[in-house]
Amino acid sequence: MTEAKILVIDDNKSVLSALEILLQFEYKSVETLFNPNQISSFPNMEEIDIVLLDMNFSAGVNTGNEGLxxxxxxxxxxPNTSVIMMTAYGAVDLAVRALKQGASDFVLKPWNNERLLATVKSAYELRKSKQEIHQLKKKENELKQVINADKNFIIGNSKALTSVLNLVRKVAKTDVNVLITGENGTGKELIARELHRLSPRKGELFIGVDMGSIAENLFESELFGHIKGSFTDAKEDRAGKFEAAHKGTLFLDEMGNLSLQTQAKLLSAIQNKSVVRVGSNKPIAVDIRLISATNCNLxxxxxxxxxREDLLYRLNTINIEVPPLREREGDILVLAEFFLKKFAAKYDKPGLRINNLAHEKLMEYPWPGNVRELQHTMERAVILSEGNVLKPTDFLLHSKPLQSMEHMPSTLDEMEQQMIARALEEHDGNYSAAAGQLGISRQTLYNKLKKKNK
Structure with missing residues (x-):
């Protein structure tokens, strides 16, 4: 006996009795209604798997409108209950209208018992399929929420950061391609996630791809997918990142690492809004919001x-430049306190604080590694701390801070002269020691200094 609940609705009591007798040997629960007005108050209708519904209830009326x-x-x-319409007045147009409005099938009176049982069975299979689809969609939405739940936050209220976030809020509402630029460690992925979170696609997946970590021979398989047997290890069909991000956001990081050949393949997918899996020739349409990022000057x-210039134009409809930490005045200490609380909780060291001298040290340092370097510095300080107060000596920073981008040498000659000057300074003008550090002879050092002074 099938574990299904069936409801029969007909104003002919003999029909109700006949169907109840026929169905009770096949299905666990069979209920009947003589008056369709009872439908509105029928309890737990969503638990009914199949309804057999008469189409005409008023005497002398056979239009089927009552049933519809x-x-x-x-x-x-x-919505997911399967409804089978029943009538003694069969007409093709009536059956079509019923199916268009959601009926699963149509039965003529008098019915053939075997045919009716087969129709009910098919309707029950349809009901189960709808339930399974509903459950899968529910699980999919729950999974998307888990995947999209990002515990990292954009911390800070500096003028530079506020300007960027204002631009993010404007751009997020659109579907334009965005290129996020900035130094390593500035939080480009966080900006990409914020774009997704504020966009109409926020209920769909955010898929991030580190383009620099993908081997060139696996580029197409990773991004576009492959079919079973297309290469040695292709043991099953597999969707690529483009398909996985369908209806959502695709974030491509480290774009400056792509070869010209892979750039051409990526450009084709973006232009055509479709991908072709490796080993196939069938294009698959994809609907994505594309966000890219790089620390290179494209x-x-x-x-x-x-x-490729044409690829850059495709990526760079809107450019968002993320400022380095040294330009975010006031955010350094805010971020330091945020990371302090985070890691103090993680490593069970409550009550930790940073003293004023340590604050000054953190503020004076240019943070060449940006927010990422500050995060690692704070984690290391918390782990190694022995008291409740973090002092300047608890923060292991470069003894000679790396140069800011404004003072970076622009030529090899400038870089060479800076290295020579630094070596001489570190060895108090001792030419032999400086030459030894630089890996050149004392005479070569003299020659390079003469060239500089000419």
Missing amino acids: YWLNEIKKKS EQMVADGLF
Whole structure:
């Protein structure tokens, strides 16, 4: 006996009795209603698997409109219940109308018992399929919420950061491609996630891809997918990142690491809004919001012939430049306190605080590694701390802070002269020691200094 609940609705009591007798040997629960007005108050309609519904209830009326009305009422209460329409007045156009409005099938009176049982069985299979689809969609939505739940926050209220976040809020509402630029460690992925969180696609997946970590021979398989047997290890069909991000956001990081060949393949997918799995020739349409990121100067790479200009135009509809930490005045200490609380809780060291001298040290340091370096510095300080107060000596920073980008040498000659000057300074003008550190002879050092002074 099938574990299904069936409801029969008909104004002919002999029909109700006949169907109840026929179905009770096949299905666990069979209920009947003589008056369709009872549908509105019928308890737990969503638990009913199949409804057999008469189409005409008023004497002398055979249009089927009554049945269509009650079909809609049932569907309002329980969209996934399978409804089989019954009538003694068969017409093709009536059957079509019923199916269009959500009926699963149509039965003529008088019915053939075997045929009716087969129709009910098919309707029950349809009901189960709908339930399974509903459960899968529910699980999918729950999974998306878990995947998209990001515990990292954009911390700070500096003018530089506020300006960026204002731009993010404007751009997030659109579907334009965005290129996020900035130094390593500035939080480009956090900006990408914020774009997704504020966008109409926020209920869908955010898929991030580190382009620099993908081997060139696996590029197409990773991004576009492959079919079973397309290469040695392709043991089953597999969707790529583009398909996984369908309806959502695809974030491609480290774009400056792509070869010209892979750039061409990526450009084709973006232009066509479709991908072709490795080993297949069937294009698959994809609907994504594309966000890219890099710490490279892509315009200079275009000038040097290392990056395709047409791809840059595709990626760079809107450019968001994330400021380095040294330009976010006031955010250093805010971030330091945030990471302090985070890691103090993680390593069970409550009550930790940073003293004023340590604050000054953190503020004076240029943070060449940006927020990522500050995070690691704070974690290390918390782990190694022995008291409740973090002092300047608890923060292991470069003894000579790395130069800010404004003072970075622009030529090899400038870099060489800076290295020579630093070596001489570290060895108090001792030419032999400086030359030894630089890996050159004392005479070569003299020659380079003469060249500089000419």
